[in-house]
Amino acid sequence: MLPLSFHIGSLGILLTLAATPTVYAATPTPSSASSSSSGVGYGACRTEIDWIAWKEQREFRSVLFGQTAAEKALVSEVRFANEDKSIWIKTQVATSSMSSSPAKPDIWESVAEGYKSTTWTDTDMEDATDIVPRKGIFAVRRRLPTELIPHLAQAYRTLECRLENLCRLVQISTNIKDSDAQDVTVKILGCLDVETQTLPACHLPSVQGTLPTQGNMWAYCMAMTESLRVREAQILKLVVEYDSGYRSGLQFSGIFRAFLGQMRGVVLGSMRSATTMITAFSRVPCFIAACDDSPDGS
Structure with missing residues (x-):
């Protein structure tokens, strides 16, 4: 039987391979390439859709598995800055000063443009991160798998609503002629109404020379988010399945341990009492002839 660490490592590899959302590559038209440089156009709109969908995926993962605080993060853990969408990785964990070496602080580094020679501390990372630290659903202990199902179903349903909200927002944004963000209310059947702002990068009518036939951002969003939903459901x-098996194993081991404790106290205790009682029989006087010593043969 394989050790538990092997199964945990295998699960981590699967989750790592599925960490990046599906992005449908498309060759930008000349007009979209030129307009994306100014922040509005098909290329910029696709980039905005991908980033928001990726953030929704990471938000969903944090609800399931939790998000550790920056100061408790281990080396190689990754965080994303919400303001400029830069990606950071922890390269050093703080250590206390010793006689042989000085104290070392926590260090976060990035290869994003403009940050290659910049280091952040845990405080900087906490202020800039787009996902707040939280405890995940699977981190809850002393609960049966069936008790977690309603919370998992609600989390997945929330992901569906937020992705559907994104595509509806894209559909609204692609019809806005003004270059500034507009306040709108997105209504999805079966989901809460969301008051938000349109995506200026998707205000395609505000760009001179773009044509509706050059692309369909709403169709792109629906196809990409559908692929994302299917993959998240599979994961x-x-x-x-893994968590249920693990919790069932823990439950069985606890029951078996309690059984052994009862067996020690009841069964072995009864056997010990029986032995003591049989030993006490030797002190009972005998009043029958069979108890007399047999006569000597002499």
């Missing part, structure tokens, strides 16, 4: 199914 969630895998994790629930």
Whole structure:
């Protein structure tokens, strides 16, 4: 039987391979390439859609598995800055000063443009991150798998609503002629109404020379988010199966341990009492002839 560490490592590899959302590559037209440099156009709109969908995926993962605080993060953990979308990785964990070496602080580094020679501390990372630290659903202990199912289903349903909200927002934004963000209310059947602002990068009518036939951002968003939903559902199914088996094993081991404790106290205690009682029989006087010593043969 393979050790538990092997299964945990295998699960981590699967989750790592599925960490990046699906992005449908498309060759930009000349007009979209030129307009994306100014922040509005098909290229810029696709980039904005991908980033928001990726953030929704990471938000969903944090609800399931939790998000550790920057100061508790281990080396090689990754965080994303919400303001400029830069990606950071922890390269050093703080250590206390010793006689042989000085104290070392926590260090976060990035290869993003403009940050290659910049280092951040845990405080900087906490202020800039787009996902707040939280405890995940699977981190809850002393609960049966069936008790977690309603919370997992609600989390997945929330992901569906937020992705559907994104595509509806893209559909609204592509019809805005003004270059500034507009306040809108996005209504999705079965989901809460969301008051938000349109995506200026997707205000395609505000760019001179663009034509509706050059691309369909709403169709792109629907195809990409559908692929994302399907993959997250498959990963969630895998994790629930693993977690259920792990929790069932812990439950069985606890029951078996309690059984052994009862066996020691009841069964072995009864046998010990029986032995003591049989030993006490030797002190009972005998009043029958069979108890007399047999006569000597002499």
